[in-house]
Amino acid sequence: MAQSSKQTQTDKLAADIADSILSGVLAPGARLDEHGLAERYAVSRTPVREAIRSLAAMGLVELRPRRSAVVAEITPEKLETMFVAMGELEATCARLSALSMTPIERRRLQNQHERMGALVETDDVAGFVEANVTFHGLIYAGSHNTILADMVIRLRRRLDPYRRAQFRSPGRLPRSQAEHDLVVQAIVSGNAAGAHAAMLDHVSLVEDTFVSLTATRAA
Amino acid sequence: MAQSSKQTQTDKLAADIADSILSGVLAPGARLDEHGLAERYAVSRTPVREAIRSLAAMGLVELRPRRSAVVAEITPEKLETMFVAMGELEATCARLSALSMTPIERRRLQNQHERMGALVETDDVAGFVEANVTFHGLIYAGSHNTILADMVIRLRRRLDPYRRAQFRSPGRLPRSQAEHDLVVQAIVSGNAAGAHAAMLDHVSLVEDTFVSLTATRAA
């Protein structure tokens, strides 16, 4: 990802702890003991403290003065809110892509979409999931707005653990592909409102899948 | 603003330095010397370092390993990007408000809008500016999505220094009010797409005002 020697201990710690949180190794609500973490990573408490501060500003951990920092709890309500926010941001990126993608970017998006069509044919779920990340990434980039793109990328990363089984449900691949088709058509033809609506539909359906999953999990 | 004794030195420093940056006391590109800041605030370097780290995660300062942190430069391109992002987020909040505001919230928005009409009549610019913040705040809250609301609030705060003279141009008040009227009507009637479009129009026009201002400033 990034060079390892150039960045500071603090940066490495922040990245590693963030991974631990996002991957679920550190469960929500878990206390981040400075001394313990320092010992675990064989550094002093100072870089640990600074790393925790970074994570707090990113919203990954909650910082209560004079009390241990804890991994931010994600309530179902908050999760719902995050999914809605991500859907809206995705739709916005699609809208902006329709308005400001270059011809080359539109071509690339079409190519990626066609490539994914082949993966649907062979029912290659793993391949599709990977290509799907690229597909959405093209749209983030196509918005030509790094602020929005960063926001949605961060949200996606944050929601990743809750999206794992997204393409498990049978028949999801061809359906996703069909939804993508509407999005691509709108973007390529410069139909901003259409791209917005199509993407919103697409991600909302994904969200529905998620909701049913959590319902299952909660039972 | 917040209680002063409960929060830590680091928090107070972060807030104060952030204010200095947002108010322009610390100009973009200015180096944040840890020792100097520590001396200025009569604390040690440790809380200063931690505060700077928080600001870095918020995007207010740029952190280059082994080199001084500097106040994040805002290039005209970046500023443009931020304004576009804020416009899209505002429009999204308006959209969600149209979908999910409670009857009480819709009523409140209408009331606020009507109150601002009176301020336009008397040409009370200061009063209108203040009421305008409340007006937009109602829409952020009305989205019932704290993630998006936080994003747009933070962006607004960040852009504030560049919006100071927003209502200086003659005739801006009645025009703003007319634009607001379209937004309010759409939200109150539950017209999501209309609210989105109306708000986008509104903030885009504000942006145009800004663009002309920077053009003036640059000359």
Add this chain to the structure above:
DNA sequence: AGTTGCGATTTTGCATGCAGAATTGATTGA
């Protein structure tokens, strides 16, 4: 039995000190 008060321990917040990288300035050579 449950609750409240108090002391011991843990843990955070901050100061200080040191090693190494980066910057500055001066000196030297073309």
Add this chain to the structure above:
DNA sequence: TCAATCAATTCTGCATGCAAAATCGCAACT
């Protein structure tokens, strides 16, 4: 006169230490 090199200084990254706040455990009381 200007550019390049090298030494001195400055500043960052991190470790360590100390004081205060918070937490925990135990005991006494209602």
